[in-house]
């Protein structure tokens with residue numbers, strides 16, 4: 001499963017890229033606007049932090065096909081390989097997806113709330129479809145159920161598009177989404193840290209250190225090997 005960071009916060013992205021096995025970064029206009037800075041400078045900086053090999057998903061702010069296509073082509077030029085234009089699902093967005101695919105631009109169809117939106121997005125040529133798990137849970141739908149049906153639909157119909165589940169608030173949502181075979185998730189850096197952290201791990205490490213020190217003091221294995 002691909003782990004992607006849903007953030008435009010430079011310091012947090014730097015930390016995730018240094019310490020965690022992440023596969024890329026996703027942004028959207030809300031995430032970008034939180035940084036209150038020059039958009040082009042910001043996305044260039046994110047690209048330079050994650051490097052050319054990791055995926056970078058940037059969302060269009062246009063709603064009509066012609067402008068979406070133009071933004072997609074310009075952004076792809078600027079961002080290079082492994083770039084995906086995020087397009088919210090809509091008639092204009094689907095038309096833009098079909099046109100951009102012909103020109104080889106990667107597409108993530110986003111703001112997906114139903115199985116059929118995902119299937120139609122995939123049919124239009126989207127490389128990824130992004131269902132919103134927590135926002136589905138918030139309306140007393142079932143994010144995990146919707147995502148698992150999309151995963152199954154893609155299997156049954158032999159569709160190559162991948163599911164990039166988005167909108168997470170809890171580690172439990174992440175775990176359940178991973179269990180249904182989702183190919184990718186995007187989560188904020190704070191939630192990524194929660195996935196790594198467990199207090200019992202810290203207790204275990206404290207015990208290891210104390211037991212080692214009781215016999216070997218400050219010596220490290222590396223000193224013993226030299």
Ligand code: G3P
Nearest residue numbers: 006027028135166167168
């Ligand atoms: O990037 C889209 C998605 O992750 C939005 O998440 O937390 O605003 O529901 P959220």
